[in-house]
Amino acid sequence: MRTQLAAALLSVATLSAGTLLAQSSQSPSTPSQPAAPAAIPSRPQPGDPHQTAASLADQVPPAASEDVKSPEAIVAACYNVISGPAGERNWSRFRSLFIPAARLSSSSVLPSGAQSILLLTVDDYVRLAGAGFSKAGFFENSLHNEVRTFGDVGQIFSSYESRHAPSEQPFQRGINSFQMIYDGHRWWIISIAWDDERKDNPLPPEFSHK
Numbered sequence: 001m002r003t004q005l006a007a008a009l010l011s012v013a014t015l016s017a018g019t020l021l022a023q024s025s026q027s028p029s030t031p032s033q034p035a036a037p038a039a040i041p042s043r044p045q046p047g048d049p050h051q052t053a054a055s056l057a058d059q060v061p062p063a064a065s066e067d068v069k070s071p072e073a074i075v076a077a078c079y080n081v082i083s084g085p086a087g088e089r090n091w092s093r094f095r096s097l098f099i100p101a102a103r104l105s106s107s108s109v110l111p112s113g114a115q116s117i118l119l120l121t122v123d124d125y126v127r128l129a130g131a132g133f134s135k136a137g138f139f140e141n142s143l144h145n146e147v148r149t150f151g152d153v154g155q156i157f158s159s160y161e162s163r164h165a166p167s168e169q170p171f172q173r174g175i176n177s178f179q180m181i182y183d184g185h186r187w188w189i190i191s192i193a194w195d196d197e198r199k200d201n202p203l204p205p206e207f208s209h210k
Contacts, residue, residue: 053183056099063096068186071147071154075178078189079160082129083139091126098122099181103191109198139163143173144207152182159207160194173197175207 043055067077074097081094104120120128132138143159156178161170174196180187197203 051183053185056183056188059100060098061092061096063186064093065186067093067097068188071149071156071178071180071187072145074180074187074189075142075145075156075158075176078178078192079140079142082133083141084133085137085165086133086135089130089133091130094126095122097189099188099190102189105191105193107193107195137164139166142176143203143210146207152184154178154180154182154187156180157207159203173203173208175203 043052043058044050064077066073068074077093078097081090081097100122102122104122104125106118108116108118110116140160140162143161145159146157148155156176158176158178160174160176162172163170174194176192176194178192179190181190182188195201202208
């Protein structure tokens with residue numbers, strides 16, 4: 001019995017030594033490396049409400065870097081692109097400033113006295129405003145901008161004057177409220193909401209001049 005046990009132990013030791021020898025004859029082992037993090041897709045999957053800088057850029061014409069480098073720059077570009085004599089505007093430039101699902105909204109009073117809220121997509125604005133711009137000059141400039149930013153979000157309250165020609169007196173004033181967001185590369189306009197100045201709705205003193 002003792003002889004059989006000794007023989008068994010010797011067999012195990014011989015087998016273990018052979019295994020170690022076989023392992024040592026292989027290429028030296030290298031420390032295990034941590035698994036590479038899963039690649040983050042540059043474009044969201046179908047049904048994913050998130051948008052990346054790349055996926056947003058896919059949906060609009062290319063923007064000029066100077067137009068979208070800051071909240072102030074994108075607001076200035078918006079005023080500039082809609083202003084000009086009667087005729088076509090650079091609507092590709094206009095579209096490049098906006099998130100694809102952006103809204104342009106205004107509050108007004110109908111002749112009947114009823115309150116009205118105008119809700120437009122970017123394409124709605126291009127169609128409706130473009131028809132008017134083709135027939136008459138339109139020039140709009142900011143009077144006073146009040147800028148607020150926090151992280152990647154921004155808002156500018158911008159009082160404006162609208163004219164049919166640069167040398168004319170303004171036929172309308174009001175305030176545009178711009179909401180913007182930064183995607184890590186550029187700023188986008190999410191929405192513009194505006195209201196016109198009226199006798200019962202004058203511009204606040206701080207917004208009535210440059």
